[in-house]
Amino acid sequence: MKNRPTFPVLRTNFWQIMKLLPLRCPQCDTWLQPQQLDVVLPCPTCKTAVYLQENGLGTLPVTCVAPQNESATTWLPFWRFYGRVHMQRDTQGGGRGGQREAAQLWGKPRHFFVPAWELPIRRAREMGSRLVSRQPNFQPFTPPEAPLFQPATLTPADAQKLLELIILTIEAQRSDWLKNLQFRLELGAPEFWLLPARPQRDDWELLPALA
């Protein structure tokens, strides 16, 4: 969390100028102080998720996931997509295990959770891969109070690029000799989800655990 992002994020000059202008929560008029890379941040007063876009400020519906047993000390933002990966994967000689695993994983629609806060790219790939492979059955939940969350620094378009990298990571890690890989994503609309977490050394630990 202390690291600045290593995932390349494109911003226009216009965008940087806009963030220097005074911004107010569309819901309660509180002054907002977004950091340079923030895309979605919570209003400190009413906790509404405020979405900063080039054409102005909007609010976003938020889906929360229940913590298991322990209480969360923070909430981490994810872009969540539901959809399919259409994949063409060719290998060179060897066993068919990797092909079979890939066909099993991508043969049906999946829930994709893409980490959206500032975190090192290696960590984002690890966490994203685990969430894709394990497909945890997250249940939406309404917390007693609207939660304050870590700001999101990825737009849905950035999240889709990161998801492509996550899919490449999963395929490259199979034990067979990958010769050619092409895929196309067919995704539904992005949703903004918050997962409960607690601090762990320089990182966050998700609650519920993904083990």
Ligand SMILES: [Zn+2]
């Ligand atoms: Zn507000």
